[in-house]
Amino acid sequence: MKLAILSREPKLYSTKRLVEAAELRGHQVEVIDHLQCNLVLEKGAPSIVYEGRKLEDFDAVIPRIGASVTFYGTAVVRQFEMMKVRTAVESQAIVRSRDKLRSMQILARAGVGMPKTAFTNYSDEVLEMIQQVGGAPVIIKLLEGTQGLGVVLAETEKAAQSVIEAFHNLKARIIVQEFIAESKGADLRAFVVNGEVVGAMKRQGKEGEFRSNLHRGGTGKLVKLTRAEKAAALLATKALGLGIAGVDMLQSKRGPLVLEVNSSPGLEGIEKATGLDIAGKIIEYTAELSKHKKGSKKKGGTKSAAKSLPDTQSD
Numbered sequence: 001m002k003l004a005i006l007s008r009e010p011k012l013y014s015t016k017r018l019v020e021a022a023e024l025r026g027h028q029v030e031v032i033d034h035l036q037c038n039l040v041l042e043k044g045a046p047s048i049v050y051e052g053r054k055l056e057d058f059d060a061v062i063p064r065i066g067a068s069v070t071f072y073g074t075a076v077v078r079q080f081e082m083m084k085v086r087t088a089v090e091s092q093a094i095v096r097s098r099d100k101l102r103s104m105q106i107l108a109r110a111g112v113g114m115p116k117t118a119f120t121n122y123s124d125e126v127l128e129m130i131q132q133v134g135g136a137p138v139i140i141k142l143l144e145g146t147q148g149l150g151v152v153l154a155e156t157e158k159a160a161q162s163v164i165e166a167f168h169n170l171k172a173r174i175i176v177q178e179f180i181a182e183s184k185g186a187d188l189r190a191f192v193v194n195g196e197v198v199g200a201m202k203r204q205g206k207e208g209e210f211r212s213n214l215h216r217g218g219t220g221k222l223v224k225l226t227r228a229e230k231a232a233a234l235l236a237t238k239a240l241g242l243g244i245a246g247v248d249m250l251q252s253k254r255g256p257l258v259l260e261v262n263s264s265p266g267l268e269g270i271e272k273a274t275g276l277d278i279a280g281k282i283i284e285y286t287a288e289l290s291k292h293k294k295g296s297k298k299k300g301g302t303k304s305a306a307k308s309l310p311d312t313q314s315d
């Protein structure tokens, strides 16, 4: 196939590995910076101009869209979709997964286990919010946070109250969440490709740290998921309509609790922790997808999660 990897950074581990895995399998591959794509719209003939040339004849794209450029990045993916190019992750699924409130609503509706979570529009009823999720200790998270920054553990009601008020004053959007003490500073990352868990790791925070993020000094190790953990990861991925996903979960007394689902999950942590060829799995899945041209009625052997979206809100 002729494959485009949408990435801003050709030197990133994930991008390099995808290129390598594609070439190894005899595919033609190009890294395209989505922010440098110009989208041309006219009746019946959508096109993309990149570095002065029209992008043509691509069979498939793999979007690696950073959270800070979701708006434009997903517009580029959508343009490829309009050009009947297959995408490993659909634009709408990326949009859906990037909106934390919306994705948690979808996951809750689909019956995915999650820590009890409260959202508010800067409500003054801060104590009530804390009580809604079971009282202190609670986790307070910046909605826009990443890599563990902006995640606070408030041990007491008073501390929680001041942190929430401080964030509200800054007009920062937050969620208040039940603290899962049993997870002991660890979480699970399940890597899902085409409705299958292709690798999983357990990340353990450094001593005295409740956050397991590798960026905060945590370490990742290969782990074998239980049946319930696998099922939760697959259900969450399916509910959001993602062909590829990194599902983060906490282990708790009441089973796995999903924290979030990433639509452009990094490859470095998971490949190094597990020794698995995850990039290869992604390429093989995308190659399979590309055999079934978008728009054709015939559905082939691929069991794309994206085909059974419960949330069909389209734009």
Ligand SMILES: Nc1ncnc2c1ncn2[C@@H]1O[C@H](COP(=O)(O)OP(=O)(O)OP(=O)(O)O)[C@@H](O)[C@H]1O
Pocket (backbone or CB within 6 Å): 115, 139, 141, 145, 146, 147, 148, 149, 150, 151, 177, 178, 179, 180, 181, 183, 185, 186, 187, 205, 210, 211, 212, 213, 248, 250, 259, 260
């Ligand atoms: N409700 C919770 N109870 C216990 N520990 C939690 C809870 N929420 C988060 N954690 C810990 O804190 C870490 C960071 O939280 P989370 O993944 O929600 O935010 P983030 O990593 O900053 O965001 P992102 O994953 O989008 O980059 C988790 O990996 C987990 O170890």
Ligand SMILES: [Mg+2]
Pocket (backbone or CB within 6 Å): 147, 148, 213, 248
């Ligand atoms: Mg995280």
Ligand SMILES: [Mg+2]
Pocket (backbone or CB within 6 Å): 146, 260, 262
């Ligand atoms: Mg994330």
